[in-house]
Amino acid sequence: MAVRTGSAAAGTVRWRQPGVAVTFNRLWFLVLPAFAIFLLFFVIPVLALLAIAFNPAKSGVVRFQPTLTLANFARWSSTSLYYNAAITSITLAVVVVVVTLILAYPLAYLVAKTKNPRRTSVYMIVILIAMQLDLVVRMYGLMVLMGDNGLINASLLQWHVIGQPLPLM
Numbered sequence: 536m537a538v539r540t541g542s543a544a545a546g547t548v549r550w551r552q553p554g555v556a557v558t559f560n561r562l563w564f565l566v567l568p569a570f571a572i573f574l575l576f577f578v579i580p581v582l583a584l585l586a587i588a589f590n591p592a593k594s595g596v597v598r599f600q601p602t603l604t605l606a607n608f609a610r611w612s613s614t615s616l617y618y619n620a621a622i623t624s625i626t627l628a629v630v631v632v633v634v635t636l637i638l639a640y641p642l643a644y645l646v647a648k649t650k651n652p653r654r655t656s657v658y659m660i661v662i663l664i665a666m667q668l669d670l671v672v673r674m675y676g677l678m679v680l681m682g683d684n685g686l687i688n689a690s691l692l693q694w695h696v697i698g699q700p701l702p703l704m
Contacts, residue, residue, distance in 0.1 A: 583599065586599050591606060681704050682703075683702075687701075
């Protein structure tokens with residue numbers, strides 16, 4: 536005969552049977568949907584790209600093939616355009632990290648040690664204004680997509696779906 540014990544607040548449930556003790560935490564069921572979304576939309580695509588990276592290069596084919604090769608990596612390391620782009624990206628990333636650390640730590644220290652609430656508010660407003668730059672960059676990106684000569688209108692005009700650009704902006 537099984538006996539159920541546990542606390543609802545902790546979310547744990549124990550089933551005791553003669554000689555068998557099974558324990559599980561019901562709170563894990565709250566994590567499962569987020570884990571499934573992470574697995575479906577991040578882990579699986581990254582693993583698929585990694586698998587495709589080991590396939591032989593064929594124009595117009597972007598699917599996994601059973602033939603595996605290191606030719607893509609050899610071509611990447613031997614072509615100066617790809618190699619220089621990677622080195623430039625890494626160098627830029629390191630410079631951005633160093634500049635951010637040089638600016639962010641003193642600013643965070645200043646905000647944390649300031650006793651005057653008005654000054655703290657001004658510092659936080661300056662920090663939050665700087666974070667709005669992301670919005671500006673996104674708006675310029677949308678202008679490139681949705682402008683009269685943007686990608687959407689240019690594609691629709693080229694495919695003869697429309698006769699004149701749509702006023703998307």
